[in-house]
Structures are given as C-alpha cells and as structure tokens.
Amino acid sequence: MPSTLLAKPNINNLLSSTAMALCSAFCPRISANFRPKPFSSSPSKPLLSLSFKVFSSQATDASSQDKFSGRVGFLGLGIMGSPMAQNLIKAGCDVIVWNRTKSKCDPLISLGAKYRSSPEEVAANCDVTFAMLADPESAIDVACGKNGAVRGMGPGKGYVDISTVDVATSKLINEHIKARGALFLEAPVSGSKKPAEDGQLIFLTAGDRSLYELVSPLLDILGKSRFYLGEVGNGAAMKLVVNMIMGSMMASFSEGILLSKKVGLDPSVLVEVVSQGAISAPMYSLKGPSMVKSQYPTAFPLKHQQKDLRLALGLAESVSQSTPIAAAANELYKVAKSYGLSDEDFSAVIEALKAKSQDTA
Ligand SMILES: NC(=O)C1=CN([C@@H]2O[C@H](COP(=O)(O)OP(=O)(O)OC[C@H]3O[C@@H](n4cnc5c(N)ncnc54)[C@H](OP(=O)(O)O)[C@@H]3O)[C@@H](O)[C@H]2O)C=CC1
Numbered sequence: 001m002p003s004t005l006l007a008k009p010n011i012n013n014l015l016s017s018t019a020m021a022l023c024s025a026f027c028p029r030i031s032a033n034f035r036p037k038p039f040s041s042s043p044s045k046p047l048l049s050l051s052f053k054v055f056s057s058q059a060t061d062a063s064s065q066d067k068f069s070g071r072v073g074f075l076g077l078g079i080m081g082s083p084m085a086q087n088l089i090k091a092g093c094d095v096i097v098w099n100r101t102k103s104k105c106d107p108l109i110s111l112g113a114k115y116r117s118s119p120e121e122v123a124a125n126c127d128v129t130f131a132m133l134a135d136p137e138s139a140i141d142v143a144c145g146k147n148g149a150v151r152g153m154g155p156g157k158g159y160v161d162i163s164t165v166d167v168a169t170s171k172l173i174n175e176h177i178k179a180r181g182a183l184f185l186e187a188p189v190s191g192s193k194k195p196a197e198d199g200q201l202i203f204l205t206a207g208d209r210s211l212y213e214l215v216s217p218l219l220d221i222l223g224k225s226r227f228y229l230g231e232v233g234n235g236a237a238m239k240l241v242v243n244m245i246m247g248s249m250m251a252s253f254s255e256g257i258l259l260s261k262k263v264g265l266d267p268s269v270l271v272e273v274v275s276q277g278a279i280s281a282p283m284y285s286l287k288g289p290s291m292v293k294s295q296y297p298t299a300f301p302l303k304h305q306q307k308d309l310r311l312a313l314g315l316a317e318s319v320s321q322s323t324p325i326a327a328a329a330n331e332l333y334k335v336a337k338s339y340g341l342s343d344e345d346f347s348a349v350i351e352a353l354k355a356k357s358q359d360t361a
C-alpha cells in the first residue's frame with residue numbers, strides 16, 4: 001500500500017504564519033499541527049527555504065506523539081552511530097552502548113549512557129536494541145555471532161538494524177531474531193554525518209509493523225522522515241537503490257570537475273553553475289567546493305560507498321536488471337580503494353580519475 005505523507009510537528013520550531021499559509025496552499029496534505037522550521041533568506045539563497053519533519057504514515061500511525069519509555073541499546077558507534085546514540089541520550093532516553101572498539105563508548109558514557117561489554121548483554125538489558133554497523137559481515141557477526149545480540153533477545157524485545165546491508169543479510173538477521181520470539185525492523189538511513197548530528201535522517205524501514213510503531217518516537221528524535229516499506233528486505237533494497245544512484249552521481253560529477261579544469265574552465269564556477277540548474281543536488285553543493293581543493297573530509301567513507309555499489313549490483317543481478325552506469329562507477333571506487341582512499345570521504349573517488357588521466361597522458 002503506497003505511503004501517504006503527513007507532516008508532524010517539530011516542537012523545537014516556532015510556527016511562522018506566513019510559512020504555514022504557503023504550506024497550506026502548496027501542500028494540502030500537510031496536517032494542521034505542522035510546525036515548519038524558521039527560514040532565513042540571504043541574497044545568494046532562495047528567498048524561502050523550508051525544512052520540516054515529514055513522516056510516511058498510515059492511518060494507524062499516531063505513535064510518534066508518544067514517548068518511548070523503555071531502555072534503548074545501541075551497538076556500533078562509528079561516524080553515524082555515535083551522533084545517533086548521542087541524540088537519544090540528549091533526548092532523555094535510557095541508553096546502553098557497546099562498540100567493538102571500547103574507547104568510542106567513552107564520550108557517550110560521559111553523557112550518561114551505560115556500557116555493557118557485549119551485544120548479548122546490551123540486548124538482554126534493553127527493550128529495543130539498535131545496530132549501526134559497517135557492512136553485512138559485521139551486522140551478522142554482531143547480531144548472530146558469539147555473544148551476539150540474538151542471544152540476549154526474547155519475547156517483548158525488538159532489534160532495529162540501521163546498517164546498510166543487502167536483502168539476504170537483513171532476512172537472515174530477521175530469522176535469528178524471530179527464532180527468539182522477538183521483533184525485527186530493518187531501518188537503513190539516507191543522510192550522512194551532519195544529518196545524523198542534526199536529527200535529520202530519513203529512515204527506510206521494513207519488518208514488524210508493531211515494532212515500527214513502538215520505535216517511531218525514537219526514529220523521530222533521530223530523523224526528519226520515515227518510510228514503512230512492508231516486508232523485510234524492502235528497506236535494504238530501497239537504501240541500495242538510493243546509494244547506487246548516489247555513487248554514480250558522484251563519479252559523474254568528478255568527471256565533470258576534471259574535464260572543466262582540463263579545458264581551462266574554473267571548476268568552482270562549474271560547481272556554482274550546477275547548483276543553480278536542474279541538476280542541482282545538495283550533495284554537489286556540499287562536496288563540490290572541497291573536491292575542487294582536493295579535500296575529502298570523511299562523512300561517508302569511500303569503502304562504504306563501494307560496498308553499497310557492490311551490493312546494489314548484486315540486487316540488480318538478482319532480477320536481471322541492467323546497470324552499466326553503476327557497474328562502471330563501482331570499478332572507479334575499487335580503483336580509489338586500491339589507492340588507499342577507503343577511509344576518505346567517497347568524494348575522493350575523483351582521485352582515481354586523476355590518476356587514470358595521468359596513466360593515459
Ligand atoms: N557515514 C555515512 O554517511 C552513512 C553510513 N551509512 C551506513 O551506516 C553504517 C555505518 O556507517 P559509518 O558509521 O559511516 O561507518 P564507520 O566505519 O564509521 O563505523 C562502522 C561501525 O561498525 C563497527 N564494526 C566494523 N566492523 C565490525 C566488526 N567486524 N565487528 C563489530 N563491529 C564492527 C565499527 O566498530 P569499530 O569502531 O570498532 O571499528 C563501527 O562502530 C554502514 O553500513 C554505512 O554504509 C548509512 C548512511 C550514511
């Protein structure tokens with residue numbers, strides 16, 4: 001059943017009557033209690049820029065108004081997991097954390113989180129446990145391995161996997177969680193380090209609807225919107241399709257920057273031109289200026305983008321869908337990894353093209 005979009009109030013923001021009137025005019029499905037974020041204008045920016053929390057909802061979904069009162073576990077405190085766990089703590093949740101590298105737990109413990117020494121112990125002591133892990137292998141290991149979260153699960157508990165994994169991995173973890181009588185939700189996110197810090201992620205959820213409704217207040221602390229996509233696997237598939245597009249876009253943008261420079265144009269001007277036209281994308285405006293300066297501060301590690309392209313190509317293969325652009329992009333990210341750029345931001349893929357140009361010069 002297709003989702004309907006309903007906006008829910010963002011209580012941190014003041015209602016602007018002007019914005020409200022505009023929204024009523026242009027977004028008739030926005031509910032009456034919608035509160036847009038304050039907007040600002042500057043000569044170089046559009047006059048009206050609205051940002052608000054939008055939730056994919058069905059008739060039964062009223063739970064985001066409720067508070068989640070249980071104890072929350074958080075496994076995996078990398079670039080994304082740390083700010084997400086931090087936002088839950090700051091919102092007043094009772095949080096227990098675990099990370100393979102224990103030192104990453106320390107800042108969260110200082111903020112009030114408790115620590116347990118294994119995923120099993122976290123799950124055993126929490127009502128709901130979130131996991132934000134690097135890849136399918138780590139997601140499976142942390143959930144199903146020795147001292148894994150599954151061993152601490154049982155009836156009345158829920159496991160929410162936010163990691164970007166493939167459909168088979170998500171289904172496997174779901175089966176193990178279900179075998180313990182617990183509930184499972186996959187909930188990969190769109191949005192990177194800054195949206196994670198700002199509680200502006202987009203959740204792509206699928207699995208147990210009752211767990212989705214139970215954790216909606218938590219998802220609303222962490223994100224600006226959430227989609228419930230039905231059966232387990234649909235969230236993973238949606239995430240991989242989105243990241244497949246993103247990886248190809250970044251590779252193409254990189255080619256454009258280098259070509260503009262080679263023909264004597266100023267690549268910074270190219271970035272500005274792109275930002276004003278139909279192919280404008282926040283990603284280009286955000287990353288373009290640093291890419292022109294050959295700087296790649298890591299928000300989304302290149303190794304994870306290549307992982308997502310690899311998994312997306314597997315998804316395409318499973319349904320015999322042709323994806324030649326993504327396949328070419330994947331090769332470029334593999335070259336970038338071979339140059340030692342795995343932990344740089346994925347925009348460093350441009351360096352692989354620079355090297356290729358030198359090879360052929
Ligand atoms: N960064 C981004 O912009 C986004 C990332 N994602 C996805 O979210 C997930 C996490 O990304 P991100 O936070 O950037 O990644 P990081 O590489 O920063 O963090 C990865 C996390 O996984 C843990 N981990 C890795 N391998 C293992 C293992 N074998 N056993 C146990 N734990 C392990 C790491 O632990 P340790 O600290 O010990 O290394 C760390 O907590 C990935 O699936 C990524 O694709 C999704 C949206 C945006």
Ligand SMILES: O=CCCC(=O)O
Nearest residue numbers: 164190191192243300
């Ligand atoms: O998986 C990473 C996604 C990054 C983003 O959506 O900006």
